[in-house]
Amino acid sequence: EAGVTQFPSHSVIEKGQTVTLRCDPISGHDNLYWYRRVMGKEIKFLLHFVKESKQDESGMPNNRFLAERTGGTYSTLKVQPAELEDSGVYFCASSQDLLGLAPTDTQYFGPGTRLTVL
Amino acid sequence: TQLLEQSPQFLSIQEGENLTVYCNSSSVFSSLQWYRQEPGEGPVLLVTVVTGGEVKKLKRLTFQFGDARKDSSLHITAAQPGDTGLYLCAGVNIQGAQKLVFGQGTRLTINP
Numbered sequence: 001e002a003g004v005t006q007f008p009s010h011s012v013i014e015k016g017q018t019v020t021l022r023c024d025p026i027s028g029h030d031n032l033y034w035y036r037r038v039m040g041k042e043i044k045f046l047l048h049f050v051k052e053s054k055q056d057e058s059g060m061p062n063n064r065f066l067a068e069r070t071g072g073t074y075s076t077l078k079v080q081p082a083e084l085e086d087s088g089v090y091f092c093a094s095s096q097d098l099l100g101l102a103p104t105d106t107q108y109f110g111p112g113t114r115l116t117v118l
Numbered sequence: 119t120q121l122l123e124q125s126p127q128f129l130s131i132q133e134g135e136n137l138t139v140y141c142n143s144s145s146v147f148s149s150l151q152w153y154r155q156e157p158g159e160g161p162v163l164l165v166t167v168v169t170g171g172e173v174k175k176l177k178r179l180t181f182q183f184g185d186a187r188k189d190s191s192l193h194i195t196a197a198q199p200g201d202t203g204l205y206l207c208a209g210v211n212i213q214g215a216q217k218l219v220f221g222q223g224t225r226l227t228i229n230p
Contacts, residue, residue, distance in 0.1 A: 004160070031216065042122075043161070043206070043220040056217060091160050095216065105216055109160025 002026070004110035006092050012116045018080040021113045025074070025094030031055075032075050033095075033107060034067060038088040046090075049075060061086075082117045089114050120145040120211050124221025131197060132229050139192040139205055139224045147209035150183055150190045151218070155204040197228045 005024045013019050025032050034046040046065070047057040051072035060067070064083070069075040079086050093107040123142045131137055141150070149168045153161035165174050167183035167190060174181045178201075180193040194201055204225050208218040 033217065035218070035220075042124075042222045043208075043218075045217040045219070048217055059217070093160070106163055106166075107216070107218065109162070111159050 004092055004094050004108050006090075006110040006113050008113060009111065010114045010116075012118065013082055014118055015084055016081045018078065019082055019115060021077045021079075021090050021092075021115070023075045023077070023092030023094075023110060025092070026108055029094035029096055029108075030072070031095040031105065031107075032069060033093040034075070034077055035091040035093065035109075036088050037091070037112075038085070043091065046077075079115075082115075084117050087115055087117045120147075120209065120219045122207055122209055122219055122221040124207055124224055126224060127222060128225050128227075130227040130229065133199060134196055137194050137197055137226070139207075139226075140189070141191070141207035141209075141221050142189045143209065144188065145209075145211070146187050147211055147219075148187070149210045150187070151208045151210070152181055152190070152192055153206040153208060155206060155223075161206055161208075194226075197226075199228045199230050202226060202228050 007022045011019050030051050032049040035043050037043040045059040047067055048055045049069045052069050066078045089112040091112045092110045095105040095107045125140050149166055151166045152164045154164055155161045165181045170185045170187045172183045178195045182191050204223050206223045207221040
């Protein structure tokens, strides 16, 4: 079974440009999460989709970030316009819907997209 | 805002030694997970501890959840070079709200 995939693996852009990151979750996983690790800091939650709906977007830094998951399959995270502080590694993770059968689901992480804003 | 303080951030020891990594918080977590991350890859789940005081063993790795579910530790016995990597703790704050709160990570190097 294929794991979580992310594209691109690396992106280098100029400040003010737009970048779109893509995440393909494991097939059948309703939950999709975006996280970000800024250099020297811990991995931080950005948002959580259940199917195509945003369950929790409390971690989104500001309105320059737009996440979508049309059709409840893959997700995109667009940064427009990018700023220097947006540099970091963006991780996507997916998990099954356990319907309350277990206290914690297992999130499977993708390899991340390393974004560098110059 | 819930925080997890993970220590140490860097640890370099000789093969065969024992080590312990700590994660501490002032907040209660419903469960706590430990991950290992290799370069160029995402974190991979090692274990989940749920009950206060719970101890889980994975070969030479022992994971413990504090009685009050605010802290956790990872102990490695007789470390091997293959244990080298980045270890992350992550807390789940509310059952049903599955966002993870991560510690900063411990970069572990085991020297042959």
